[in-house]
Amino acid sequence: MRNLVVEMRTALLMTALLCVVLCGIYPALVFAVAQGLFPEQANGSLVYRQGTIVGSALLGQAFTEAKYFHPRPSAAGAGYDATASGGSNLGPLSKKLIDTVRLRVEQYRAENGLNAAARVPADAVTASASGLDPHISVKNALLQAARVAKARNMSEAAMCEKIDECTEGRSLGLFGEPGVNVLRLNLSLDAGKTR
Numbered sequence: 001m002r003n004l005v006v007e008m009r010t011a012l013l014m015t016a017l018l019c020v021v022l023c024g025i026y027p028a029l030v031f032a033v034a035q036g037l038f039p040e041q042a043n044g045s046l047v048y049r050q051g052t053i054v055g056s057a058l059l060g061q062a063f064t065e066a067k068y069f070h071p072r073p074s075a076a077g078a079g080y081d082a083t084a085s086g087g088s089n090l091g092p093l094s095k096k097l098i099d100t101v102r103l104r105v106e107q108y109r110a111e112n113g114l115n116a117a118a119r120v121p122a123d124a125v126t127a128s129a130s131g132l133d134p135h136i137s138v139k140n141a142l143l144q145a146a147r148v149a150k151a152r153n154m155s156e157a158a159m160c161e162k163i164d165e166c167t168e169g170r171s172l173g174l175f176g177e178p179g180v181n182v183l184r185l186n187l188s189l190d191a192g193k194t195r
Contacts, residue, residue: 047183049191055183060134063186067151069136069144070111071182072123073104076131087129101125112147135179138167152189162189 034042045057055061060071060080077084090097104125109118121140123133141163149159166185167178 047187049187054187056134057181057184058134059132061183063182065151066147068186068189069141069148069180069182072133072136072140073125073127074131075127080132082132085130085132087127087131108143112143114143118143134181134183135168136182138163138178138180141167141180141185148189 031042040046046053047055047057059082060074062074062079063070071080074080075088076082076086088097088100090100105120108114108120108124109116114120121137121143123137124140124143142160145159145163146156148154149156152159163180163185166188167180169178170176
């Protein structure tokens with residue numbers, strides 16, 4: 001009986017200690033470090049326009065008007081729904097995926113005034129794994145430049161400069177490919193400036 005009491009006391013003390021460390025000290029330490037070293041990222045990388053939050057640089061948004069660059073397709077809920085984040089989970093041999101991509105390619109070409117043989121970047125017609133990717137490839141942005149420039153009465157050369165100014169490099173200079181954050185680019189165009 002004495003061993004049972006000692007074991008129970010030890011178990012309760014360890015449980016209390018782990019609760020204090022893992023539910024109190026560790027989260028407080030992570031919060032303090034994140035707020036001290038990376039406050040913008042820790043608070044959601046929010047994007048402001050005239051003092052109002054208009055989105056997050058980490059989440060895609062649906063832009064459909066001709067005067068805006070369009071993001072990659074989303075499979076998250078009704079589109080860019082962060083509560084339903086996820087891909088389509090359709091494999092490369094899926095007839096549904098093949099038909100969807102074929103339709104998106106046709107729509108992309110028509111929307112951007114491209115000929116029937118024009119190559120379309122994969123990110124223009126396929127959803128990301130999360131369905132929330134805020135970036136498009138530079139190639140995708142350049143193919144949309146003529147449409148957006150025409151809708152905004154800008155020259156295509158000026159639009160390409162704007163894309164270049166808003167292009168983000170590789171992560172840590174090594175990983176991935178340069179990309180364009182669609183929200184930031186569109187806000188930059190609306191404001192008449194970059195970043």
